[in-house]
Amino acid sequence: MQISANGATPRGQRGFTLGEVLTTLGVLGVSLSLAVPSFDRAAQSNLRATAINELVATLHLARSEALARNASIAVCPSADGQTCAPVAWEAGWIRFVDSNGNYRADDGEAVLGGAPAIAGLEIRTAKFATAFAYGPTGRVSAPDSSATGGDFMFCGTARGLTPQVVLISALGHPVLAGQRADGRPADCDTA
Numbered sequence: 001m002q003i004s005a006n007g008a009t010p011r012g013q014r015g016f017t018l019g020e021v022l023t024t025l026g027v028l029g030v031s032l033s034l035a036v037p038s039f040d041r042a043a044q045s046n047l048r049a050t051a052i053n054e055l056v057a058t059l060h061l062a063r064s065e066a067l068a069r070n071a072s073i074a075v076c077p078s079a080d081g082q083t084c085a086p087v088a089w090e091a092g093w094i095r096f097v098d099s100n101g102n103y104r105a106d107d108g109e110a111v112l113g114g115a116p117a118i119a120g121l122e123i124r125t126a127k128f129a130t131a132f133a134y135g136p137t138g139r140v141s142a143p144d145s146s147a148t149g150g151d152f153m154f155c156g157t158a159r160g161l162t163p164q165v166v167l168i169s170a171l172g173h174p175v176l177a178g179q180r181a182d183g184r185p186a187d188c189d190t191a
Helices: 018-069
Strands: 073-077 093-097 111-115 121-124 132-134 150-156 164-168 174-177
Touching: 018 073, 018 093, 018 111, 018 121, 018 132, 018 150, 018 164, 018 174
Parallel strands: none
Antiparallel strands: 073 093, 073 132, 093 111, 121 150, 150 164, 164 174
C-alpha cells in the first residue's frame, strides 16, 4: 500500500468491495452452520462424561463407606441436596447413612455428600428409579427388596450422541457398558 506525503492513501486502495464482504460473510456463515452442531455434540459428550464420572464416584464412595462403617449407605435423587425426592436423577442426588433401611434420608441420618443438577441430560433407570443402597457387605439393593444389579442410562439431547450405560452388578461394582442390565441395547428412544 502506498501512502502519499500528506498521509492519505491513493484513491484505488481504500478497502474491500461489497462483493468481497458478502462472499466472506457467506463462507463464514456456511462454516459456522457446519461447525455449531459439532460443538453442541462435543459439549453434550463432555456433559455426559462428567455426569457418568460423578455417578461412578458416588457409587465407589457409597460402597466403600458401607464397608468401612458396617452400615447401609443409600443413594437417592434429590432436588435440594438434603432429602430424597420423586425427581429424575439428573436433578441431582445424595448419599446418606440409611440406618433404618427405608431408602429415605430421615432426620438424624447423616447426608454424606451428593451431586448437583445436570442440565441438558437425561439419566434413566428402572431398577433404581427412587433409590438404591449398599449394605455392610458392599452388595447393592433396591427398594423393591431385590438384591440384583441394575443400570443407569445417560441420554443427551444432541442429535447423533450415543447413549452410555453404567451397569451395577449385584456385588455393587459399576462398569461402563454398551447395553442395559437386561441385555437390551442402549437406546434413548425407548424407556
